[in-house]
Amino acid sequence: MQAIMRALVKHTAGNGNLDILEVPVPVCGPREVKVEVAYCGLCGTDVHVMHDTFPNYPPVILGHEFAGTVTEIGNEVTGVKPGDRVAVLGATAVTCGECSYCRSGYFIFCSKRRGMGHGVNGAFAQYVVVRPDQLYQVPDWFSLEEASLSEPFATAVQAVTEVTQVRPGDIALVSGPGPIGLLCLKLLAAEGIRAIVAGTAGDEGRLTAAKKFGASDVIDVSATPLHEAVMEATGGQGVDVAFECAGHPSSVRGCIEALRAMARYTQVGVCGCDIDFPIDQIFFKQLTMVGSRCYTANTWKRMMNIYAQGRIRLNDLISDILPLTEWRRAFDMCMGRKALKAVLYPGEAKTHEHDDRTTTMLDEAAVSASV
Ligand SMILES: [Zn+2]
Numbered sequence: 236m237q238a239i240m241r242a243l244v245k246h247t248a249g250n251g252n253l254d255i256l257e258v259p260v261p262v263c264g265p266r267e268v269k270v271e272v273a274y275c276g277l278c279g280t281d282v283h284v285m286h287d288t289f290p291n292y293p294p295v296i297l298g299h300e301f302a303g304t305v306t307e308i309g310n311e312v313t314g315v316k317p318g319d320r321v322a323v324l325g326a327t328a329v330t331c332g333e334c335s336y337c338r339s340g341y342f343i344f345c346s347k348r349r350g351m352g353h354g355v356n357g358a359f360a361q362y363v364v365v366r367p368d369q370l371y372q373v374p375d376w377f378s379l380e381e382a383s384l385s386e387p388f389a390t391a392v393q394a395v396t397e398v399t400q401v402r403p404g405d406i407a408l409v410s411g412p413g414p415i416g417l418l419c420l421k422l423l424a425a426e427g428i429r430a431i432v433a434g435t436a437g438d439e440g441r442l443t444a445a446k447k448f449g450a451s452d453v454i455d456v457s458a459t460p461l462h463e464a465v466m467e468a469t470g471g472q473g474v475d476v477a478f479e480c481a482g483h484p485s486s487v488r489g490c491i492e493a494l495r496a497m498a499r500y501t502q503v504g505v506c507g508c509d510i511d512f513p514i515d516q517i518f519f520k521q522l523t524m525v526g527s528r529c530y531t532a533n534t535w536k537r538m539m540n541i542y543a544q545g546r547i548r549l550n551d552l553i554s555d556i557l558p559l560t561e562w563r564r565a566f567d568m569c570m571g572r573k574a575l576k577a578v579l580y581p582g583e584a585k586t587h588e589h590d591d592r593t594t595t596m597l598d599e600a601a602v603s604a605s606v
């Protein structure tokens with residue numbers, strides 16, 4: 236008899252169509268590893284999958300930011316054992332392995348790629364089955380809650396340490412205090428870089444967190460325009476490097492205006508639209524502009540070194556830990572910018588009585604989702 240687990244499933248294409256369903260526990264093949272999910276973070280991409288504004292292939296289990304414990308290994312697998320605590324690189328679930336991008340480590344650009352949580356089944360569930368090369372062992376003293384932030388943290392690690400040259404003595408600007416922006420800030424602060432963090436009305440909680448995480452200055456752009464506030468904070472000099480993490484047209488413009496001559500600009504956020512762009516400033520100030528998308532497997536190796544060196548902890552970024560059954564509340568917090576980062580746990584196997592209660596709650600949630 237096939238074992239059953241509960242999972243948050245996008246069951247049909249279109250807007251919404253998300254529910255906790257009972258699905259078969261995935262079977263571990265000879266070259267695969269079964270991981271019991273401890274925590275899976277909720278991210279803007281999950282919200283986009285819900286609204287059908289990010290490519291997805293239903294029926295599919297959501298969730299791609301997770302960590303857990305190995306419970307089973309296929310008979311051809313070596314180097315991994317049950318009990319290992321792991322973060323999982325879900326974005327490489329399906330790649331061609333042969334194109335120039337795959338071969339050079341930049342699998343993220345593979346045209347055949349499908350990531351966990353939208354392309355193939357993800358981790359808002361009790362178990363996942365993955366390849367051993369997707370696993371990264373986390374240090375014993377590093378909690379699985381914070382290890383579940385590995386996927387967004389890797390994005391920040393690439394932006395700050397690989398794509399952008401940041402040097403001691405630089406002043407950096409991080410525009411957009413969401414999880415990725417705050418993770419960029421943690422890296423900059425750990426490197427001793429002075430970092431200014433900007434947000435807007437509604438970001439008060441996140442800007443307070445930024446101050447706690449080592450921001451030298453925080454700016455509310457609804458009170459003072461970004462350019463003006465940065466000039467004031469830097470004695471009219473401007474910043475050496477800007478990380479645009481808000482994905483908002485006015486933030487893009489504000490960052491470009493806030494840069495001094497010969498400075499660097501890195502696009503980390505996604506605007507989702509074409510924007511009016513002050514391109515002459517690239518010329519007049521001789522700026523360097525670059526995008527940073529996700530990470531490579533090498534970024535994940537570097538991230539594990541960062542964990543091992545112990546100077547950066549991520550647990551204070553987690554504001555809410557909820558059972559998977561409260562997914563709707565977590566989605567609302569994410570959309571309302573109420574949470575720094577919400578993570579969900581699948582919890583214990585539930586009794587049948589509990590199942591009934593959950594079904595009722597989910598029916599109500601489905602109604603509120605459709606209005
Ligand atoms: Zn994510």
Ligand SMILES: [Zn+2]
Nearest residue numbers: 331334337345
């Ligand atoms: Zn490829």
